Amino acid sequence: MKIITVRILKFIHNKKNIAVIFQNDEDKDVFVKNKIISQDYAYKIKGSGVDLSIYKYTPEPNDDGIVRILFTARMLRDKGVLELVEAARLLKKEYYHKAQFLLCGDIDDNPNSLTRNELENITDGEYIKWLGYRKDIRELLEKSHIFAFPSYYREGLPKSLVEACAVGRPIITTNSVGCKDCVVDNHNGFLIPIKDSKALAEKLEILINDKALRISMGKNSRVLAEEEFSITDVIDKHIDIYNKLIQ
Numbered sequence: 001m002k003i004i005t006v007r008i009l010k011f012i013h014n015k016k017n018i019a020v021i022f023q024n025d026e027d028k029d030v031f032v033k034n035k036i037i038s039q040d041y042a043y044k045i046k047g048s049g050v051d052l053s054i055y056k057y058t059p060e061p062n063d064d065g066i067v068r069i070l071f072t073a074r075m076l077r078d079k080g081v082l083e084l085v086e087a088a089r090l091l092k093k094e095y096y097h098k099a100q101f102l103l104c105g106d107i108d109d110n111p112n113s114l115t116r117n118e119l120e121n122i123t124d125g126e127y128i129k130w131l132g133y134r135k136d137i138r139e140l141l142e143k144s145h146i147f148a149f150p151s152y153y154r155e156g157l158p159k160s161l162v163e164a165c166a167v168g169r170p171i172i173t174t175n176s177v178g179c180k181d182c183v184v185d186n187h188n189g190f191l192i193p194i195k196d197s198k199a200l201a202e203k204l205e206i207l208i209n210d211k212a213l214r215i216s217m218g219k220n221s222r223v224l225a226e227e228e229f230s231i232t233d234v235i236d237k238h239i240d241i242y243n244k245l246i247q
Contacts, residue, residue: 025044046229051231057222071084073151148171164182164221170189171217171221174191
């Protein structure tokens with residue numbers, strides 16, 4: 001972190017009854033180690049929560065035999081879009097009629113966003129399909145079998161991963177800030193290195209071929225959501241912090 005940035009942040013936070021809530025340990029440690037805020041006023045709450053009564057555990061679909069891999073995010077390069085597309089290509093010869101990759105999300109004015117033309121060029125509308133902006137994320141999760149999120153964007157704690165946990169899907173994501181807090185490796189999914197399409201393809205292949213493992217990991221995802229990501233618990237934790245500050 002740049003010195004000028006640290007000084008500005010120290011000035012902003014050098015007031016009474018100011019606390020900072022972080023969604024992961026790495027961001028929290030940056031503020032504490034740089035003495036922007038004291039340990040006593042640095043709190044961690046994992047994510048913004050999900051309504052578990054709406055995002056219910058849903059068994060994976062068993063209709064046409066196609067394993068659907070869902071990705072939901074803005075179409076930014078550092079969200080791992082290209083890595084997922086490359087992994088799909090690595091698997092295409094063997095799994096063209098057995099799997100389908102769904103990219104759900106809009107293009108963005110961020111300079112790191114893929115363009116419409118780029119997305120149309122790397123998808124074929126069948127094996128790799130770009131869905132664009134959608135409001136029916138829960139329904140898409142319920143119709144999917146695997147959630148893949150190879151992001152190396154510096155995440156807080158991605159809402160998309162929390163929602164995938166709640167619905168009960170096995171997750172493949174990167175061992176990077178924020179993302180890794182939603183997956184216990186080999187328990188409710190797999191953690192892979194960033195920018196590693198080969199590792200992503202290998203883990204996808206395991207889950208595509210092993211329905212029992214998908215179901216087991218998906219159930220573990222739901223338990224994790226119930227233990228750590230309930231919107232009710234997240235609200236209660238925020239209120240506790242606010243009450244401490246006004247005492």
